[in-house]
Amino acid sequence: MKVLSKSKLETALNKLNQSAEVFLPMQKDKESGFYSWKLFNQGQDELMLNALNVYLPPKNVVLPQTERMYSIKQEGQEIKIDKTFEDSSPRVIFGARPCDLKAILCMDDVFLTRGYEDSFYKCRREAITIVANACFQPGPACFCAAMEINPLEPAGADVIICDAGEAYSWEAKTPKGEALTAQITEYLEEKSLSLPAAKPFVQDVKYEGVAEKLKGMFNNHIWERLGESCHNCGICTYVCPSCYCFDIQVKMWGDEGYRFRCWDSCMYEEYSREAGGGNPRGSGIERFRNRFLHKLEFFKERYGTPLCTGCGRCIVACPAGINIVKIIDEIKEAELDA
Amino acid sequence: MKDISNKIREIAQTLFKEKKIDVFLGWEKGALDFQTVPFIARSEADARKLVFDEYSIHNLATLLLKFRDGSEKIGIAAKGCDSRSIVRLLEDKQFARERLHIIGVGCPGMKDPLQAIGMYSGLKKQQGDGNALAAKCYECVQPNPVIYDDLVGSQQPSRLTGERFARVNAMEQMNADERYRFFEDTLSKCIRCYACRQVCPACNCRTCIFDEMKPQWVGRENSPEDNMMYHLVKASHMAGRCVECGECERVCPVNIPLMLLNQKLIKDVNTFFGPYEAGMNYVEGAKPPLSSYSEKDPDDFI
Ligand code: SF4
Ligand code: SF4
Numbered sequence: 001m002k003v004l005s006k007s008k009l010e011t012a013l014n015k016l017n018q019s020a021e022v023f024l025p026m027q028k029d030k031e032s033g034f035y036s037w038k039l040f041n042q043g044q045d046e047l048m049l050n051a052l053n054v055y056l057p058p059k060n061v062v063l064p065q066t067e068r069m070y071s072i073k074q075e076g077q078e079i080k081i082d083k084t085f086e087d088s089s090p091r092v093i094f095g096a097r098p099c100d101l102k103a104i105l106c107m108d109d110v111f112l113t114r115g116y117e118d119s120f121y122k123c124r125r126e127a128i129t130i131v132a133n134a135c136f137q138p139g140p141a142c143f144c145a146a147m148e149i150n151p152l153e154p155a156g157a158d159v160i161i162c163d164a165g166e167a168y169s170w171e172a173k174t175p176k177g178e179a180l181t182a183q184i185t186e187y188l189e190e191k192s193l194s195l196p197a198a199k200p201f202v203q204d205v206k207y208e209g210v211a212e213k214l215k216g217m218f219n220n221h222i223w224e225r226l227g228e229s230c231h232n233c234g235i236c237t238y239v240c241p242s243c244y245c246f247d248i249q250v251k252m253w254g255d256e257g258y259r260f261r262c263w264d265s266c267m268y269e270e271y272s273r274e275a276g277g278g279n280p281r282g283s284g285i286e287r288f289r290n291r292f293l294h295k296l297e298f299f300k301e302r303y304g305t306p307l308c309t310g311c312g313r314c315i316v317a318c319p320a321g322i323n324i325v326k327i328i329d330e331i332k333e334a335e336l337d338a
Numbered sequence: 339m340k341d342i343s344n345k346i347r348e349i350a351q352t353l354f355k356e357k358k359i360d361v362f363l364g365w366e367k368g369a370l371d372f373q374t375v376p377f378i379a380r381s382e383a384d385a386r387k388l389v390f391d392e393y394s395i396h397n398l399a400t401l402l403l404k405f406r407d408g409s410e411k412i413g414i415a416a417k418g419c420d421s422r423s424i425v426r427l428l429e430d431k432q433f434a435r436e437r438l439h440i441i442g443v444g445c446p447g448m449k450d451p452l453q454a455i456g457m458y459s460g461l462k463k464q465q466g467d468g469n470a471l472a473a474k475c476y477e478c479v480q481p482n483p484v485i486y487d488d489l490v491g492s493q494q495p496s497r498l499t500g501e502r503f504a505r506v507n508a509m510e511q512m513n514a515d516e517r518y519r520f521f522e523d524t525l526s527k528c529i530r531c532y533a534c535r536q537v538c539p540a541c542n543c544r545t546c547i548f549d550e551m552k553p554q555w556v557g558r559e560n561s562p563e564d565n566m567m568y569h570l571v572k573a574s575h576m577a578g579r580c581v582e583c584g585e586c587e588r589v590c591p592v593n594i595p596l597m598l599l600n601q602k603l604i605k606d607v608n609t610f611f612g613p614y615e616a617g618m619n620y621v622e623g624a625k626p627p628l629s630s631y632s633e634k635d636p637d638d639f640i
């Protein structure tokens with residue numbers, strides 16, 4: 001098999017960096033997330049390829065938190081679209097964990113399928129190559145296997161690497177992956193490598209049947225109890241690798257301006273507020289319920305897979321200690337209202 | 339702390355039994371050992387689940403807002419910082435004092451479950467020896483409750499050992515350019531999740547300026563400009579009103595030093611309009627500085 005020795009990793013990254021912007025998991029100051037290799041400060045920052053997950057997912061690379069769409073000029077009565085900002089510059093996400101990769105595939109479903117193609121998303125996404133880092137040792141908050149993911153052989157990766165101590169195994173899976181491999185072929189060796197044995201999951205989560213059961217639970221009494229301590233703060237949706245809700249807004253200065261898209265969250269009152277002032281999800285509990293129904297039921301109904309990928313970030317970040325695993329359990333145990 | 343836990347449980351059960359309260363806001367154990375999470379008890383049986391331990395850090399005062407339009411009688415457990423938050427809500431007329439039964443707790447200092455779970459899951463690095471208190475607790479000047487109907491736990495000394503406004507003083511030493519760069523860098527990281535607002539007891543406005551769309555006062559772009567605008571406006575709304583519970587900084591997922599700005603304002607309000615320390619004692623009808631208006635004000639600009 002092809003092998004990338006860890007001692008050659010940085011040179012290989014430098015090489016890839018010549019033709020694409022490479023995003024990797026890093027610890028930067030107190031933050032951890034996916035940042036550009038260009039911003040890596042030797043001696044200060046730390047590569048986090050060995051950590052299971054970093055705090056901020058690579059979502060920002062496929063769906064930037066803020067993205068300009070087009071600029072506008074007003075000339076007399078006319079409004080002209082001045083420029084569109086479709087971005088097709090090549091990017092590599094290096095070392096995404098299978099849960100984060102699956103989250104990107106979920107976004108592909110949303111932005112590219114069922115008769116809708118988002119040209120901004122498409123343009124950027126087509127120029128992204130993903131190197132996934134297989135997981136042999138799930139962490140205490142992980143439950144991807146329960147959410148229809150194979151952490152050892154994740155679907156949809158362009159390249160899969162496995163950490164075998166001194167080196168990574170390197171396996172291209174798609175033509176994009178082959179192209180990436182060709183770029184660093186001088187740093188890859190051909191040899192055999194023994195991969196670590198897969199460890200069992202710490203958490204036992206049983207998602208089967210949850211989507212179906214939720215169909216009858218829209219008005220169930222459990223939501224009130226589960227969600228009453230939620231702040232509707234939106235941390236969970238912003239650190240989630242798969243939450244993709246956005247808003248489109250405009251900034252104008254006199255006759256000129258631009259439209260942009262920015263992340264939004266179903267946890268916010270303003271997100272579901274209608275132009276006339278009404279709000280179908282006016283209460284915090286309704287918004288809380290929506291998040292879990294979308295993750296566990298609606299998305300599964302529409303796209304055949306849950307929108308939660310089991311990365312565990314929301315469990316770690318929620319200030320009120322709200323735990324999606326516990327919520328899945330409670331749904332399974334709940335009695336259906338007569 | 340077992341003692342405190344038992345006493346809170348006992349008092350809450352009695353209050354339910356005597357029909358003096360309809361709900362009780364406290365903490366219960368979460369899924370993991372170090373998770374102690376906010377809990378709304380609605381019956382004597384529920385009240386048996388109440389706990390108080392070293393992870394009961396969550397400020398429960400903001401939960402009160404869920405009941406502000408109702409008429410329920412509410413029991414609530416409050417550490418020092420939580421009790422100052424309750425004073426804030428009372429001063430802001432969110433509640434009538436009669437609706438509350440407050441169990442004050444002399445607070446021995448809390449650990450931070452967000453730090454603990456971050457380390458446990460490998461997403462955060464170990465800071466200190468793992469037994470350390472939450473950062474905010476080391477700066478606490480008021481661990482004892484300032485308003486209560488029952489008092490449990492023992493009187494605690496202030497835990498602040500160093501200089502009160504050390505971080506602020508260091509910032510004041512920077513020149514204008516350095517300071518601008520510092521804030522530009524720091525605030526660029528903000529992901530604008532608004533958690534710092536949601537957990538804040540001073541942020542009790544029914545419609546927050548950041549949610550207004552017509553006009554939209556602050557842009558929603560995640561850019562240094564819009565981020566700085568968010569923090570400038572949020573911070574200035576805290577002047578004279580922040581009770582130093584430190585929850586904003588604790589919950590921020592990207593470590594924005596929100597208390598640096600808040601403490602600068604605490605210091606300035608005290609210097610220019612004080613002596614004043616927000617939420618330290620409740621006097622019905624009293625108004626914090628910057629909340630009152632007088633036509634005889636010698637300044638011609640607010
Ligand atoms: S949830 Fe699965 S894919 Fe994600 S880090 Fe954990 S083991 Fe890896
Ligand atoms: S579930 Fe937690 S993180 Fe999400 S909005 Fe509620 S309090 Fe915030």
Ligand code: SF4
Nearest residue numbers: 240308309311312314
């Ligand atoms: S819902 Fe939570 S566990 Fe699921 S993918 Fe999102 S952040 Fe991860």
Ligand code: SF4
Nearest residue numbers: 528529531532534590
């Ligand atoms: S400062 Fe932190 S908590 Fe507040 S909006 Fe920014 S990221 Fe969220």
Ligand code: SF4
Nearest residue numbers: 541543546547572575
């Ligand atoms: S930021 Fe200002 S307007 Fe918004 S809730 Fe807080 S005090 Fe009110």
